[in-house]
Amino acid sequence: MSWVAGALGVWAVAWWANLRIAASRHADTRAARLAVPVIFGLTLLVLWEGLVRGLAVPGVILPPPSAIAARIAVSGPILWADFVQTFVKGALSGYVIGCTAAFLTALAADRFDFLRRGLLPVGSFIAALPIIGTAPILVMWFGFDWQSKAAVVVVMVFFPVLVNTVQGLAAADAMSRDLMRTYAATPGQSLRKLRLPAAMPFIFNGLKISTTLALIGAIVAEFFGSPTVGMGFRISTSVGQLALDMVWAEITVAALAGSLFYGAVALTERAVTFWHPSQRGGR
Amino acid sequence: ADELTLQLKWVTQAQFAGYYVAQDKGFYEEADLDVTIKPGGPDIAPTQVIAGGGADVVVEWMPAALAARERGLPLVNIAQPFARSGMMLTCLAESGVTGPEDFPGRTLGVWFFGNEYPFLSWMSQLGIPTEGGEDGVTVLKQGFNVDPLLQKQADCISTMTYNEYWQVIDAGITPEQLVTFNYTDRGVATLEDGLYVLDETLEDPAMVDALERFVAASMRGWAYAAENPEEAAEIVLENDATGAQTFEHQVRMMEEVGKLLGEDGVLDPAAFETTVASLLSGGSDPVITAHPGDAAWTHAITDAALN
Amino acid sequence: MLSAEEIDGFRDEGASPVTPPDGPVIDARGLELVFQTNDGPVHALNDVNLQISKGDFVSFIGPSGCGKTTLLRAIAALETPTDGQLMVNGMTPDAARRSRAYGYVFQAAGLYPWRTIAANVKLPLEIMGFDKAEQERRAADVLRLVDLEGFERKYPWQLSGGMQQRASIARALAFDADILLMDEPFGALDEIVRDHLNEQLLKLWERTEKTIAFVTHSIPEAVYLSTRIVVMSPRPGRITDVIDSPLPRERPLDIRDTPEFLAVAHRVREGLRAGHAYD
Amino acid sequence: MLSAEEIDGFRDEGASPVTPPDGPVIDARGLELVFQTNDGPVHALNDVNLQISKGDFVSFIGPSGCGKTTLLRAIAALETPTDGQLMVNGMTPDAARRSRAYGYVFQAAGLYPWRTIAANVKLPLEIMGFDKAEQERRAADVLRLVDLEGFERKYPWQLSGGMQQRASIARALAFDADILLMDEPFGALDEIVRDHLNEQLLKLWERTEKTIAFVTHSIPEAVYLSTRIVVMSPRPGRITDVIDSPLPRERPLDIRDTPEFLAVAHRVREGLRAGHAYD
Amino acid sequence: MRDHVGPVLTVIAAILAVWYGAAVWMNAAWTQQQAARAGTTVSLSEILADTMQQDRPRLPAPHQVAVELWETTAEKKVTSKRSLVYHGWITLSATLLGFAIGTGLGMLLAVGIVHSRAMDMSVMPWAIASQTIPILAIAPMIIVVLNSVGVSGLLPKAIISAYLSFFPVVVGMVKGLRSPDVAQLDLLRTYNASRAQMFWRLRLPASLPYLFTSLKVGIAASLVGAIVGELPTGAVAGLGARLLAGSYYGQTVQIWSALIGAAVLAGLLVGLIGLVQRVTLRRMGLAR
């Protein structure tokens, strides 16, 4: 019980510290921006460790962070190989292909009203093709290696990017459009100069949501057949062996990679949509 | 009535007909038991379920159970209805595989999730590396079905005598067009569907009593099922909420499963030792590092159940 | 309300300084525009008849909500009249729009927030395919004209209201449209800048023979700039008076103290007052 | 540039019609405001010293970009000065804001597009917790004041530019703030409406003893309305002249033809001209 | 609505054409292999005919799926375990519950993030991290843990569904709640509006376009989540169970019909939100 109480205590103190940092004058410094989530995360870990120990949760249900850290420390090469297989080959390539395809589809739908009215309802169908159904089919079609994982990712990220892009392309206000009309801008020009920039905040929404979907997709697809390497392969195999420390080691890698991926897209967003009120810090 | 929860290793099918029959025929009820049968699936590790308190008894394969035991989950085998292994490696004859000597350079489909051990120890016995390359085999983590073989993505895949093998046949491939390697024949068989509980369960006399009645009733169910495969298949179908199984397939499965069943569900210590030996030899990454000792099984329940 | 004949009559009365080479540039007959709203129809324009010749500088003046903006938008093919006929350069407004006949200064600045001021001004130039060097040159020229040099690299939200409006004027002037439609371009500017820009606009107009339709609320501004002044009145929006200016084309600022000027201004004021409910 | 003493000097020269009961309502000393932009700092306000007493009607006039809006925003606690002291009602601007001391008319109408005109006007009333009946009554009153009855149920984009501006004035008048900050409220209105609203505003001011800070570009408007006129000049934004009006509080429209009026107007024009680069 | 019918039908017709072509192309190999095994040769027309009617096609022909769909919906009682409607309903109920939990949570988080710097800085990164955890990997643990505290049935599935759907809502809502421009915020600041007032009167209405887009993505994610959640609960019933069962036995026709079932369900749900969106925006005067 003292473990539990201690953990809760640490959590309370850290939350208070975070509130202080966030409210302080230094809240906008890079250090604070880094410190707050780190402190938050560390407290989560302490809480976790404390609860697991205090409540004597068996390691085969939930291992404590310390055990996970120990596993990560000794399994570097395996984790790296899995990461390359799943993230770099599967998720990234699928993400790029899927987002590009969705984007182009949105452009086509935007350009030809006929397509917009026809494609969008159909496009929303693709959204709900559950990975459990698509993954076996795509493994059958594209083989066991990363290509089928990329294909699963393509299907998963397609819809969020499509809806957001279509919505974004409709976001330019009436006067801005009228301006383009007075210039007799071609549809292409008005797209490049007005609609796309105005759509960027929406498009990035889709891109951000898709980062995490891509990673989940690539990992889960490996449950349905894979070579003997990959994060999903390792996770499902280790669950069967009750090697939960390995499972969580992979999850940790996934969470880190996913967060960095998301962060990279969010940074790009900052740079591209600096003009949007949400980025100008209107508070 | 005493309540018991049984976690199966796989989805509702004739592989578990004995339990469904016992349930359906009222054998459990007669034994004053109220049994809940939970189907398994690709994402369910019975060991994990029992560790979380989601079940009192699980149907598990021995390699996975022993691995869990070594990881600190004290599983004990209380009965072993399946005396023989049904696992095979099935190859397309046209791929040119005739014997283990043809394996190098091939792609083989293997079940993981704790079911890879028999294969790994066989390969290590044969001295064939499993990391691919010229004289090794390329291993695929096989999904749940036989597509890799039909689509020629693998030269050989894992099958069970009672299930996947027949799916290949049903797909239109004749037995002559197949080459099969039975793990039992290769001496690397491991014990499959056994009943496992946690150590602590056996410390509770009331539970032990319930388990004795449970095993007795279950074996009654198995005996009935083996004798009446069609009725057993019927019962399995009724219990399958997915509505996806077919009667013919289940009847055939029941017939095949009948061939694997032992006399009375009593674990054969010799088979236990063979399994352990094969697991200990499991190549570079052995499943278990030490002999689990005899605490990993008990005859107490079956002995009592037989009376 | 005046009929088409009466309005044509007005035209003949005054000494129109410019005669159309071949037909009016803008020709509206019986124009009517009704907006459907949640609240019933709004008659924004009713039986509007108007001919504007090449090189005319026409000011529109009238109470708020009388349909000035709507008329300009209809001319620019941004609204579709519900009835009547509207021709621009002998074609439909939409065809004229597609031939890039218009430079439009909107009532609100409407700069694109993701572009710097210079980039906003270059926007039409990019679209019309001017080469880079020419873009630079023209952007620099018009920004100097509206007194915004030094602000090229700022973003719209970093400018004051008046500066934004000037940037939007610069944007419309950057390419040489034959027809300039300006909706209260100088509304947010002080007298001095306004006088300055009025002068500049007149110079530009004289030099280029553009046709300009100009909405303003300032009577002196309307009289000072225009060859014709169109007075409008609301509910429903219609033309109540068209005044051809007797002033010469050459107009120093102090022309505003001449009796001719004051007489025209008086007539405009009377027309304007008639459209209001007060006094 | 003038020092604080000189500006105080100005105050004593003129016959200020209102004496502050206890200290100035708005008190700025050595105010400085610098914006950081991608392009280097912009000195929007530099050493601004100004005291405004209760019941004053102060107009700000100056070239576009001289910092009028910025000064109003600083008073309303919407910008934070980078240096100097600013007090409102003896407290910080932020405290004054929190005590709901301000009614602000922004340079752009800024109506919420998802609210009808009436709902836009009621917005501050809802926030300040007026009851429904009172909200209705006040909204109807102020909409009548700005001549927008009949447009209650329209959405902002269904109104003309001038109508939107009037709606935004109505919104600021709907609740009885002690201090009215008005940033070019009448910019998009024609002379007649403008005169009408000027009169109305003066009446309201006299009746309620509000303190009003008013940005305008019209010299006559500034002179007609104000008890004091602050002339500003850009780069860096600063106060160059503060003129106390000799006109009586009671002001019929034709006061604009009196010599006193013209004299003040002349002085303002000179001050304004000095801030410009032209002629 | 009506102006959608023509285009949608056209697009569907195009998809069907491509689909038939692909079915021939993908299934022909099997036909030829089987012929080779039997030692016979097949003509082109035989290939064409066979690819349309294989038992375990790589890609079932549309009419095979249609027949299966018809048989499993119209020809079965809705209470039958072989009825797709029955399974669809089970999935739908978990989806709706999960969507309700997920959007509720997502909106709460978004509101917290927009209003509290501390939450913004600490929770957001971890909300992101949470989404990178492969749900299928931890779903069994969630189920086991919930089970051990006595929660079972619909709720565990709904929780997994909520887990997948809350994130799009958070991301979209945060962006939407921050979309009011400075001028709009300043207005309320001069009124000294409370945070709650600022939220209800400005941030929320301004966020609606973003919110609805997120909801569309979110409900689709909920459905996927509910289906995923059916696996570790034993996949006894629901569309996920159908998919999985189809996959055990290589019943591609069954997989495809369940997939289409899921897609139709998603299409309906997304369409429903689109309808709500149009009605809401029109009533708010935002639809132009």
Ligand SMILES: Nc1ncnc2c1ncn2[C@@H]1O[C@H](COP(=O)(O)OP(=O)(O)OP(=O)(O)O)[C@@H](O)[C@H]1O
């Ligand atoms: N957010 C901002 N960021 C950077 N610079 C700004 C910002 N707001 C205003 N400025 C600059 O501050 C100066 C003063 O602007 P301000 O809006 O106060 O002028 P103004 O007197 O109101 O002009 P106008 O009459 O045109 O409205 C201008 O040079 C402007 O570019």
Ligand SMILES: Nc1ncnc2c1ncn2[C@@H]1O[C@H](COP(=O)(O)OP(=O)(O)OP(=O)(O)O)[C@@H](O)[C@H]1O
């Ligand atoms: N999109 C619209 N929908 C409905 N009514 C509209 C729309 N646009 C304008 N109106 C109405 O049409 C009438 C004329 O508006 P318009 O903008 O042309 O006036 P204006 O003369 O430009 O006024 P201002 O001087 O105030 O800008 C007004 O009553 C206005 O409410």
Ligand SMILES: Cc1ncc(C[n+]2csc(CCO)c2C)c(N)n1
């Ligand atoms: C993820 C996963 N993959 C394979 C198996 C292996 N397996 C054990 S029993 C059985 C059913 C035989 O019909 C199968 C396929 C598993 N348990 N879990």
Ligand SMILES: [Mg+2]
């Ligand atoms: Mg207008």
Ligand SMILES: [Mg+2]
């Ligand atoms: Mg300003």
